[in-house]
Amino acid sequence: QIDSARLWGSIHETAQFGATAKGGVRRLTLSSEDKQVRDWFRKACEDAGLEVHVDALGSQFGLRKGRDMSKLPVGIGSHLDTQPTGGKYDGILGTLGALEVIRTLNDAGIETEAPICVVNWTNEEGSRFAPAMMASAAYVGDFTTDDILSRKDIDGTTVGQALDSIGYRGDKPVGFQKLGCFVELHIEQGPILEAEGKTIGVVDSGQGVLWYDGKISGFESHAGSTPMPLRRDALATLSEIVLAMESIAKKHGPNAVGTIGEAVIANPSRNVIPGEIAFTMDCRSADGAIMDALDRDLRAAIAEIGARRKVEVKIDLVWRKPPTHFDPKLIAAVENAATTLGYSSRRITSGAGHDACNLNTVMPAAMVFVPCKDGISHNELEDATQGDCAAGTNVLMHTVLAIAGV
Amino acid sequence: QIDSARLWGSIHETAQFGATAKGGVRRLTLSSEDKQVRDWFRKACEDAGLEVHVDALGSQFGLRKGRDMSKLPVGIGSHLDTQPTGGKYDGILGTLGALEVIRTLNDAGIETEAPICVVNWTNEEGSRFAPAMMASAAYVGDFTTDDILSRKDIDGTTVGQALDSIGYRGDKPVGFQKLGCFVELHIEQGPILEAEGKTIGVVDSGQGVLWYDGKISGFESHAGSTPMPLRRDALATLSEIVLAMESIAKKHGPNAVGTIGEAVIANPSRNVIPGEIAFTMDCRSADGAIMDALDRDLRAAIAEIGARRKVEVKIDLVWRKPPTHFDPKLIAAVENAATTLGYSSRRITSGAGHDACNLNTVMPAAMVFVPCKDGISHNELEDATQGDCAAGTNVLMHTVLAIAGV
Ligand SMILES: NC(=O)NCCC(=O)O
Ligand SMILES: NC(=O)NCCC(=O)O
Numbered sequence: 001q002i003d004s005a006r007l008w009g010s011i012h013e014t015a016q017f018g019a020t021a022k023g024g025v026r027r028l029t030l031s032s033e034d035k036q037v038r039d040w041f042r043k044a045c046e047d048a049g050l051e052v053h054v055d056a057l058g059s060q061f062g063l064r065k066g067r068d069m070s071k072l073p074v075g076i077g078s079h080l081d082t083q084p085t086g087g088k089y090d091g092i093l094g095t096l097g098a099l100e101v102i103r104t105l106n107d108a109g110i111e112t113e114a115p116i117c118v119v120n121w122t123n124e125e126g127s128r129f130a131p132a133m134m135a136s137a138a139y140v141g142d143f144t145t146d147d148i149l150s151r152k153d154i155d156g157t158t159v160g161q162a163l164d165s166i167g168y169r170g171d172k173p174v175g176f177q178k179l180g181c182f183v184e185l186h187i188e189q190g191p192i193l194e195a196e197g198k199t200i201g202v203v204d205s206g207q208g209v210l211w212y213d214g215k216i217s218g219f220e221s222h223a224g225s226t227p228m229p230l231r232r233d234a235l236a237t238l239s240e241i242v243l244a245m246e247s248i249a250k251k252h253g254p255n256a257v258g259t260i261g262e263a264v265i266a267n268p269s270r271n272v273i274p275g276e277i278a279f280t281m282d283c284r285s286a287d288g289a290i291m292d293a294l295d296r297d298l299r300a301a302i303a304e305i306g307a308r309r310k311v312e313v314k315i316d317l318v319w320r321k322p323p324t325h326f327d328p329k330l331i332a333a334v335e336n337a338a339t340t341l342g343y344s345s346r347r348i349t350s351g352a353g354h355d356a357c358n359l360n361t362v363m364p365a366a367m368v369f370v371p372c373k374d375g376i377s378h379n380e381l382e383d384a385t386q387g388d389c390a391a392g393t394n395v396l397m398h399t400v401l402a403i404a405g406v
Numbered sequence: 407q408i409d410s411a412r413l414w415g416s417i418h419e420t421a422q423f424g425a426t427a428k429g430g431v432r433r434l435t436l437s438s439e440d441k442q443v444r445d446w447f448r449k450a451c452e453d454a455g456l457e458v459h460v461d462a463l464g465s466q467f468g469l470r471k472g473r474d475m476s477k478l479p480v481g482i483g484s485h486l487d488t489q490p491t492g493g494k495y496d497g498i499l500g501t502l503g504a505l506e507v508i509r510t511l512n513d514a515g516i517e518t519e520a521p522i523c524v525v526n527w528t529n530e531e532g533s534r535f536a537p538a539m540m541a542s543a544a545y546v547g548d549f550t551t552d553d554i555l556s557r558k559d560i561d562g563t564t565v566g567q568a569l570d571s572i573g574y575r576g577d578k579p580v581g582f583q584k585l586g587c588f589v590e591l592h593i594e595q596g597p598i599l600e601a602e603g604k605t606i607g608v609v610d611s612g613q614g615v616l617w618y619d620g621k622i623s624g625f626e627s628h629a630g631s632t633p634m635p636l637r638r639d640a641l642a643t644l645s646e647i648v649l650a651m652e653s654i655a656k657k658h659g660p661n662a663v664g665t666i667g668e669a670v671i672a673n674p675s676r677n678v679i680p681g682e683i684a685f686t687m688d689c690r691s692a693d694g695a696i697m698d699a700l701d702r703d704l705r706a707a708i709a710e711i712g713a714r715r716k717v718e719v720k721i722d723l724v725w726r727k728p729p730t731h732f733d734p735k736l737i738a739a740v741e742n743a744a745t746t747l748g749y750s751s752r753r754i755t756s757g758a759g760h761d762a763c764n765l766n767t768v769m770p771a772a773m774v775f776v777p778c779k780d781g782i783s784h785n786e787l788e789d790a791t792q793g794d795c796a797a798g799t800n801v802l803m804h805t806v807l808a809i810a811g812v
Contacts, residue, residue: 083673083675083677083678084673084674084675084678085626085673085678085681125675125677126676126677127675127676127677127678130676132676132677188631189628189630189631190628190631190632190633191633191636207630209630211676219785220491220784220785220786221781221782221783221784221785222595222596222757222758222783222784222785223663223665223667223688223690223784224595224613224615224663224688224690224756224757224758224759225594225595225596225756225757225758225781225783226596226663226757226781227596227597227659227660227663228652228655228656228659228660228662228663228664229656230597230781233652233665235648235666235667235669236648236649236652238645239644239645239646239648239649240645240649242641242642242645243642243645243646243649246634246639246642249634250634250635253633253634253635254633254634256634257629257630257632257633257634258634259629259639259677259678259679260641260680261629261641261671261674261675261676261677261678261679261680262671262674262675262676263641263669263671263674264674265667265668265669267489267490267491268490268667268668268669268670269489269490269531269533269667269668269784270532270533270536270538270617270667270668270686270688271489271531271532271533271538271665271667271688271758271784272489272490272491272533272665272667272784272785273665273667273784274666274667275491275785280676282629282630282676282677284629284630350630350631351628351630351631351632352628352630352631352677353630375627375631375632375636376627377627377628377631378626378627378628378629378675378677378678378679379625379626379627379628379678379681380626
């Protein structure tokens with residue numbers, strides 16, 4: 001059994017780095033707050049006897065030796081970055097839970113056959129730089145390191161510049177640390193486990209993701225003197241797109257969602273009809289055929305709206321992540337650990353994307369979910385109980401022991 | 407006849423202060439660009455022999471003596487501030503046209519019976535600080551000077567601080583310069599004169615304006631893991647409001663318009679359902695009863711949308727300017743000047759608000775319109791011909807001579 005109080009203490013100690021007034025965390029990837037939590041994490045890993053390395057995209061790897069160093073390490077961990085108005089658990093539980101597994105094994109003097117590697121992946125959230133799960137995507141070869149280093153945030157700062165500014169452009173090439181498999185603990189970020197009173201979610205699949213950048217070019221004109229029929233209003237156009245996206249997602253539901261999270265009017269003014277808007281779209285489904293249908297319906301709706309309103313709308317698919325089907329043997333190992341420990345559980349699909357989804361494309365991977373309050377995430381009010389966090393960490397530890405061998 | 411080339415030269419010389427790449431002007435009120443054009447204007451007025459004073463809200467007044475100084479001056483002028491992506495004519499033609507009238511009278515050695523006062527009103531556009539036509543509203547007593555001085559822009563800078571920062575908080579109290587009447591020359595900012603091939607618009611009325619500040623409070627949550635039916639999406643709510651506003655304005659049309667020009671998502675992120683949006687609304691009609699109907703229908707629609715989506719929407723009416731009916735004698739004077747000079751003309755309603763609309767509440771006022779290309783305004787592509795600008799300025803001069811007496 002892991003040390004529940006110690007885990008809880010780590011979660012709340014690190015929550016100070018970027019703490020918000022509403023009890024959440026604002027710790028955008030590669031920000032000064034992210035540097036603070038990375039420094040804390042490196043020291044904690046070193047204190048736990050791990051050998052810590054940083055790769056060229058800033059991901060931190062802490063290795064615990066195994067009896068048989070010819071075996072590839074079992075990877076565990078998640079991420080420590082957050083949304084602009086994020087919570088204390090998303091990613092953090094999985095990273096500090098992995099650290100807690102190491103501390104517990106150390107205290108109990110348990111040596112494993114295979115080594116264990118604790119990982120903090122850079123930019124899982126995808127808020128500051130697209131795509132989400134950025135560093136793990138480069139790790140599995142979806143993008144080159146150079147491509148990722150050149151991605152820019154909204155202020156034009158590149159990933160490379162941001163890494164340098166906090167001193168986290170590591171000396172190891174991406175992929176230097178080979179892993180045999182990867183297990184990630186995470187809060188569910190949805191309402192199912194809580195509603196059904198289950199402690200553990202045995203994650204067997206994950207939704208695919210489509211991310212688009214969009215740009216609407218209408219025509220700026222005077223709010224008072226431009227008759228309604230002569231307008232080419234970019235905001236009215238966006239509004240139709242938002243509502244079309246909503247009804248398309250509902251039409252393909254319940255296994256589909258669609259969101260417009262960002263929309264910025266260029267040079268806004270009260271008495272000017274908006275002429276130009278940049279926006280982003282996020283569509284998801286666990287079913288590849290539904291993803292294709294979402295894409296098709298969305299493009300058709302946007303074409304119709306733009307043509308009818310005589311407004312140009314361009315959309316650009318910047319990221320397509322297919323649905324994930326986790327490794328059956330690892331899924332069984334997680335399920336078995338939950339049962340052995342006496343926790344209620346159910347199989348579950350992840351609505352969110354996770355680094356484990358990327359890793360699963362090149363190695364066996366699986367995930368452990370625990371409930372979060374009212375299914376709320378990507379919100380400062382995100383919450384989870386100490387007992388559930390400890391339960392998930394115990395399941396993670398027993399899964400690792402079963403895979404790594406004692 | 408005024409000097410068409412000199413007027414055209416002044417317009418294009420001052421267009422350098424805040425010139426944009428697309429040929430427009432970005433000269434927000436009380437910005438450093440606004441200081442540049444104010445300095446230019448003060449010097450030009452002094453060179454033309456005017457006695458220049460600045461009031462506590464930064465408006466510039468240049469007085470040309472009349473034979474009978476017991477008579478109140480005839481006020482002429484407009485504004486030199488622009489929209490964030492504004493044009494070279496909106497306000498500028500009226501201010502520099504007024505200066506050109508003075509220069510022409512000087513050259514011709516014409517003395518008038520009543521004095522003439524050229525005015526550059528502060529913050530006509532209302533983009534940086536609300537309301538529009540701010541200084542003329544304070545001049546006529548709609549707001550106190552202290553109230554206006556405390557108004558803030560989006561960065562929290564007050565009108566008072568902005569005035570100090572460019573050295574234009576004048577030593578004269580607002581209202582120090584009494585005027586007997588006011589005549590404003592302006593581009594139409596709409597398509598009617600051009601479409602009908604008329605050179606002069608004799609403005610007999612102006613639309614009333616309703617300005618609102620709005621705030622939507624939904625709930626931020628994860629774009630991937632939050633099922634569509636559980637969302638309280640602030641952007642989807644705004645989208646319904648935008649489209650409701652559009653159809654309400656159309657329903658009450660053609661004599662009504664409605665616009666949402668600003669909308670800002672708080673802490674936007676691609677994979678977060680928007681939780682909070684601040685926005686503004688602008689509704690207009692030349693008919694007071696239609697203004698009331700717009701307000702009523704809008705509030706009802708917003709209440710219904712908010713309740714159905716379980717999202718809180720607050721709207722706050724921050725400005726209500728009733729429709730304007732200009733002074734019949736001054737309207738006739740403008741019309742007579744146009745006819746005498748041989749310009750084609752028609753009566754017209756102003757879609758935009760103007761300082762003359764404020765002044766009309768306490769003194770006789772009127773306006774002269776000239777066509778602008780395709781009716782485009784509040785856009786960098788705003789355009790007008792040299793001939794039309796000169797024609798409007800001639801009508802302004804002959805109207806002034808008729809009122810002031812030679
Ligand atoms: N777990 C999580 O919130 N990941 C962020 C990436 C995404 O799913 O949008
Ligand atoms: N003339 C003009 O564009 N005024 C700005 C104020 C408004 O009508 O919105």
